[in-house]
Amino acid sequence: MVNPFYITTPIYYVNARPHLGHAYTTIVADVACRFHSMLQAESFFLTGTDEHGDKVVRAAKKENLSPRTYVDKISGLFRDLWPELNIKYSYFIRTTDPSHMVLVKQIMQQIYDSGDIYFSEYQGLYCFGCERFYSDRELVDGKCPDHETTPELIKESNYFFKMSRYQDWLIDHIHDNPDFISPEQYRNEVLSFLKEPLEDLCISRPKTRLKWGITLPFDKEYVTYVWFDALLNYVSALGYPDGDRFKTFWPHAQHIIAKDILKPHGIYWPIMLKAAGIPVYKHLHVHGYWNVDQSKMSKSIGNVVEPLQLKNVYGLDAFRFFLMRDMTFGLDSNFSEEALIQRINSDLANDLGNLFSRVLAMVHKYFSRVVPEIDIDVESELDLGLESEALETIAKFEEHMKGFAFNKAIMAIWEFINHMNKYIDLTTPWVLAKKKSSRKQLEVVIYNLLESLRIISGLIYPIMPETAKNMQKHLGIGPKKQSFSLDILKKWKTLIPGTRVPKSITLFPRIDLEKEPMTSPGRKDTKDMALDIKPEITLEEFNKIDLRVATVIHAEALPRAKKLLKLEVDIGEIRTIVAGISETYSPEDLEGKQVVVVANLKPAKLMGILSNGMLLAAVEKDSCAVATLDKKVKPGTSLN
Ligand code: MSP
Numbered sequence: 054m055v056n057p058f059y060i061t062t063p064i065y066y067v068n069a070r071p072h073l074g075h076a077y078t079t080i081v082a083d084v085a086c087r088f089h090s091m092l093q094a095e096s097f098f099l100t101g102t103d104e105h106g107d108k109v110v111r112a113a114k115k116e117n118l119s120p121r122t123y124v125d126k127i128s129g130l131f132r133d134l135w136p137e138l139n140i141k142y143s144y145f146i147r148t149t150d151p152s153h154m155v156l157v158k159q160i161m162q163q164i165y166d167s168g169d170i171y172f173s174e175y176q177g178l179y180c181f182g183c184e185r186f187y188s189d190r191e192l193v194d195g196k197c198p199d200h201e202t203t204p205e206l207i208k209e210s211n212y213f214f215k216m217s218r219y220q221d222w223l224i225d226h227i228h229d230n231p232d233f234i235s236p237e238q239y240r241n242e243v244l245s246f247l248k249e250p251l252e253d254l255c256i257s258r259p260k261t262r263l264k265w266g267i268t269l270p271f272d273k274e275y276v277t278y279v280w281f282d283a284l285l286n287y288v289s290a291l292g293y294p295d296g297d298r299f300k301t302f303w304p305h306a307q308h309i310i311a312k313d314i315l316k317p318h319g320i321y322w323p324i325m326l327k328a329a330g331i332p333v334y335k336h337l338h339v340h341g342y343w344n345v346d347q348s349k350m351s352k353s354i355g356n357v358v359e360p361l362q363l364k365n366v367y368g369l370d371a372f373r374f375f376l377m378r379d380m381t382f383g384l385d386s387n388f389s390e391e392a393l394i395q396r397i398n399s400d401l402a403n404d405l406g407n408l409f410s411r412v413l414a415m416v417h418k419y420f421s422r423v424v425p426e427i428d429i430d431v432e433s434e435l436d437l438g439l440e441s442e443a444l445e446t447i448a449k450f451e452e453h454m455k456g457f458a459f460n461k462a463i464m465a466i467w468e469f470i471n472h473m474n475k476y477i478d479l480t481t482p483w484v485l486a487k488k489k490s491s492r493k494q495l496e497v498v499i500y501n502l503l504e505s506l507r508i509i510s511g512l513i514y515p516i517m518p519e520t521a522k523n524m525q526k527h528l529g530i531g532p533k534k535q536s537f538s539l540d541i542l543k544k545w546k547t548l549i550p551g552t553r554v555p556k557s558i559t560l561f562p563r564i565d566l567e568k569e570p571m572t573s574p575g576r577k578d579t580k581d582m583a584l585d586i587k588p589e590i591t592l593e594e595f596n597k598i599d600l601r602v603a604t605v606i607h608a609e610a611l612p613r614a615k616k617l618l619k620l621e622v623d624i625g626e627i628r629t630i631v632a633g634i635s636e637t638y639s640p641e642d643l644e645g646k647q648v649v650v651v652a653n654l655k656p657a658k659l660m661g662i663l664s665n666g667m668l669l670a671a672v673e674k675d676s677c678a679v680a681t682l683d684k685k686v687k688p689g690t691s692l693n
Contacts, residue, residue, distance in 0.1 A: 603666075
């Protein structure tokens, strides 16, 4: 029996929209969870949003919204984004959920009753960005290392949690459980922090200063410090203390975070658990930062990378692959679109894509698209170590995936791809195909290659689930028969001879590197990039697009979006469409105009407005031209 698997991401603050960094952590959790499903483990994957605190109140004010309306809106953006990235979480928790709030109060009361919380006056340097007090030695040149702002001196009476009481226990726990925090540099960082005496943690905020939080059960004038509230999500989501989920999954809890929140997770959280009498989590996985141009992503620098844009231009699986391949878990990585394009072209289009089409082309050419038979007599002579290499690859993959060394797991698969290419060079199927007498040999070679591709399709599944399914489909494995279980992958000769395979496809089209990258200054619009990688479609596929004439009834600019206009259009019915054309068109230019829209595009939210269709426009570097008609027609008329 394999152990159940419980994986969590940080719950994200709702003071900003989701970006590449949030997407990375959540994709890592998804990849880990899918991998554990290959081991047949029962899994639970938790993500969510952290919705209390000063930051949220300030962000809501900026948008002229009440905290409640504001948190609903941004939390919704996170929740809606994950399925777009094929992330299959089990539960989405919000710290404003009533059940979570009840549990926070319960645990607060319990720790208070056991004497680990006391009331005292405190004066300290407070960073509003981090929502915590800083000691002098934590500051860099007197500034918060994260926000680079000078913290404010605050004097107030508050409740404190006696963390210091548990310092020795925590040091022993980390020494006794070497893999409690990994990679090792972060374990060492926590241990080195614990060399100094731990200060007690201020766990309340007076309501005179902040109301948007969970009221302390033992003092109605105070709310709970946001971290004390947030960390408890990991157990409240499981229905602690009595829920079955808690019993099944908590003993196997693994948290994923980036290095920015190591201290709350590596120090506060285990001590909170210990004080509350809850067993400590199993494992903390800490990753580095995705930087852009070697600096942190930030709204003010304007270098925030939007995951959905990348998905739309390059395809989801390629994007997920890049993130897993180009970051060594634990270290920082630099994001650039050139690197992404290069990775797609070399690893996906060239290596995997070419190998796949090459093998399938031979199945088409030599066997009329049917998986060949294998003759036992010639089988061993033509194996050339391919089967054992495949099994070794699976073993390496399993080891690296368990250790969160995703890039190494991928490298192991790619070594096997190289091995397959060598196998083709050694066996020269095109030569075997020339003679009738070597037909049996040809059959074995092609069967072995197909079987190897089946194994690759399984190994890439956690990272590129749709490509994995697509590969299996093209190996003749129908949706119901597809399997990514590691045990089945290990069974050599699973493909059934005589199965017909579908027509060949290009798994990953090459991308033209000459094009300017999207994130560089003066970039081309994403639509330009997308043009280069659009696959050929059939007339039938084209006919699925519902192109219609729309009369613009009303247009208005969106104050917070530089490029966007909100349009009310008549396409036989009234629709709202948001279009990124305001740098070229003012609302007045458009009112009364007849334009062309894609009427059956899946609705998408842009700046909180549901856009129900897409307006067609030719996009150049700094301007665009909307598609119009050369004479007036009835609104809603189809274009064929
Ligand atoms: N709300 C807290 C977490 C509470 S968990 C009980 C918080 N939220 S956050 O929105 O700031 O999210 C921080 C996390 O987002 C990081 O730990 C990491 O998982 C992810 N990332 C944010 N920026 C990132 C990068 N630039 N690179 C990689 N991951 C990053 O902290």
